[in-house]
Amino acid sequence: MKNCIIAxxxxxxxxxxxxxxxxxxxxxxxxxxxxLFIPYARPGGISHEEYxxxxxxxxxxxxxxxxxxxxxxxxxxAIIEAEGIFTGGGNTFLLVSQLYKNEVMQVLxxxxxxxxxxxxxxxxxxxxxxxxxxxxxxxxxxxxxxxxLSVVPFNLNPHYLDPIEGSTHMGETRETRIKEFHAxxxxxxLGLREGSWLEVKGEMVVLxxxxxxxxxxxxxxxxxxxxxxxxxxxx
Amino acid sequence: MKNCIIAxxxxxxxxxxxxxxxxxxxxxxxxxxxxLFIPYARPGGISHEEYxxxxxxxxxxxxxxxxxxxxxxxxxxAIIEAEGIFTGGGNTFLLVSQLYKNEVMQVLxxxxxxxxxxxxxxxxxxxxxxxxxxxxxxxxxxxxxxxxLSVVPFNLNPHYLDPIEGSTHMGETRETRIKEFHAxxxxxxLGLREGSWLEVKGEMVVLxxxxxxxxxxxxxxxxxxxxxxxxxxxx
Numbered sequence: 001m002k003n004c005i006i007a008x009x010x011x012x013x014x015x016x017x018x019x020x021x022x023x024x025x026x027x028x029x030x031x032x033x034x035x036l037f038i039p040y041a042r043p044g045g046i047s048h049e050e051y052x053x054x055x056x057x058x059x060x061x062x063x064x065x066x067x068x069x070x071x072x073x074x075x076x077x078a079i080i081e082a083e084g085i086f087t088g089g090g091n092t093f094l095l096v097s098q099l100y101k102n103e104v105m106q107v108l109x110x111x112x113x114x115x116x117x118x119x120x121x122x123x124x125x126x127x128x129x130x131x132x133x134x135x136x137x138x139x140x141x142x143x144x145x146x147x148x149l150s151v152v153p154f155n156l157n158p159h160y161l162d163p164i165e166g167s168t169h170m171g172e173t174r175e176t177r178i179k180e181f182h183a184x185x186x187x188x189x190l191g192l193r194e195g196s197w198l199e200v201k202g203e204m205v206v207l208x209x210x211x212x213x214x215x216x217x218x219x220x221x222x223x224x225x226x227x228x229x230x231x232x233x234x235x
Numbered sequence: 236m237k238n239c240i241i242a243x244x245x246x247x248x249x250x251x252x253x254x255x256x257x258x259x260x261x262x263x264x265x266x267x268x269x270x271l272f273i274p275y276a277r278p279g280g281i282s283h284e285e286y287x288x289x290x291x292x293x294x295x296x297x298x299x300x301x302x303x304x305x306x307x308x309x310x311x312x313a314i315i316e317a318e319g320i321f322t323g324g325g326n327t328f329l330l331v332s333q334l335y336k337n338e339v340m341q342v343l344x345x346x347x348x349x350x351x352x353x354x355x356x357x358x359x360x361x362x363x364x365x366x367x368x369x370x371x372x373x374x375x376x377x378x379x380x381x382x383x384l385s386v387v388p389f390n391l392n393p394h395y396l397d398p399i400e401g402s403t404h405m406g407e408t409r410e411t412r413i414k415e416f417h418a419x420x421x422x423x424x425l426g427l428r429e430g431s432w433l434e435v436k437g438e439m440v441v442l443x444x445x446x447x448x449x450x451x452x453x454x455x456x457x458x459x460x461x462x463x464x465x466x467x468x469x470x
Contacts, residue, residue: 044415044418045418137415138368139328139374140412142368161404164399169394169429171429172371172372178373180279185375
């Protein structure tokens with residue numbers, strides 16, 4: 001039975017890394033003495049080691065040991081045998097490229113679908129959708145495919161950003177970008193604002209956190225969903 | 236001899252489409268009775284026809300006729316025989332995919348390098364660099380390659396956006412994204428703010444418009460370039 005937290009962001013403004021989620025993670029990873037961390041997205045280009053150390057410090061607060069996937073000789077085996085798995089944020093193109101390069105995209109999808117507790121933040125959440133095609137990131141590397149884990153049967157836009165009132169910038173708003181996605185793709189897109197997350201338990205998908213989320217369906221006006229909304233039927 | 240205007244944006248806040256550039260375009264396309272428009276980037280998902288009509292209206296003000304590349308049976312021939320070429324903005328992934336699908340990336344590069352006057356705005360400027368890997372756009376379609384026209388020997392970031400002071404949003408700033416690009420690529424990146432453009436005449440590349448541009452070199456602190464700066468040596 002699937003058991004996932006799919007969060008818009010790791011960090012809220014003014015908070016420390018994973019701080020706002022820790023109380024939920026304690027419950028989510030209850031029974032796990034250690035979790036496997038996937039640092040492939042390398043935010044700001046930091047190394048796998050640096051990134052894993054940062055995550056280990058946060059999880060130490062709830063007495064969970066963190067090991068980076070790069071520390072294992074057999075990445076596939078590390079995923080299959082993990083008590084819990086966390087994929088951190090950074091660059092989604094890089095993350096997806098590395099998952100394919102190390103031949104673990106498929107096994108990660110299967111493992112998460114079988115029920116290993118999973119946490120994703122930002123890029124690590126983006127890959128929970130059908131494809132990474134609603135990422136906000138720059139295409140700094142060329143991945144062999146945009147297809148991702150399909151933990152949920154729709155796409156995610158983490159760090160969803162409302163149009164900034166009074167902005168004179170002429171670059172596309174997030175909403176315009178998602179509309180462009182829907183000119184070519186029928187997949188629903190959920191815009192998750194920072195502080196929101198999805199809780200996935202088996203086939204149940206529920207919006208958590210204090211904020212609304214914005215749902216985009218092809219050829220329809222976007223709608224605001226209240227926290228607590230059941231997204232289980234969305235596909 | 237190359238002869239290009241590579242502009243950050245088509246439109247300034249409060250202005251109409253191409254308005255701020257028209258006086259320069261009159262000179263740039265002097266002698267052209269008609270130009271070829273490449274509408275493949277389809278901003279907001281609009282059709283090739285709608286987009287071409289919008290461009291035709293703007294160019295009518297300087298007595299230049301616009302024909303969309305989709306109107307020609309032979310897109311390659313249309314490019315080779317064009318008096319001038321304009322590639323408009325929209326989604327860079329879509330633009331690049333279509334240029335490859337229609338097998339015109341190579342011929343467009345050769346034609347522009349031979350001296351057919353070229354205008355690019357936004358996505359149409361992004362493709363003037365070595366690759367589209369510093370676009371801001373969403374990967375709504377999967378292009379067969381990220382390599383682009385190489386009209387200039389570096390990369391561009393159109394609609395360059397400075398960090399917004401006082402923002403509480405935790406998504407990456409543009410500068411962070413470009414830094415991530417430089418963790419994996421050595422190519423210089425020029426952040427062109429809205430209202431700036433590059434004038435390319437042969438091997439001379441000069442920053443135009445009233446604003447500074449921000450230059451990012453791998454492993455170096457970014458620097459601000461004054462309008463009028465000569466970028467001919469940049470590579």
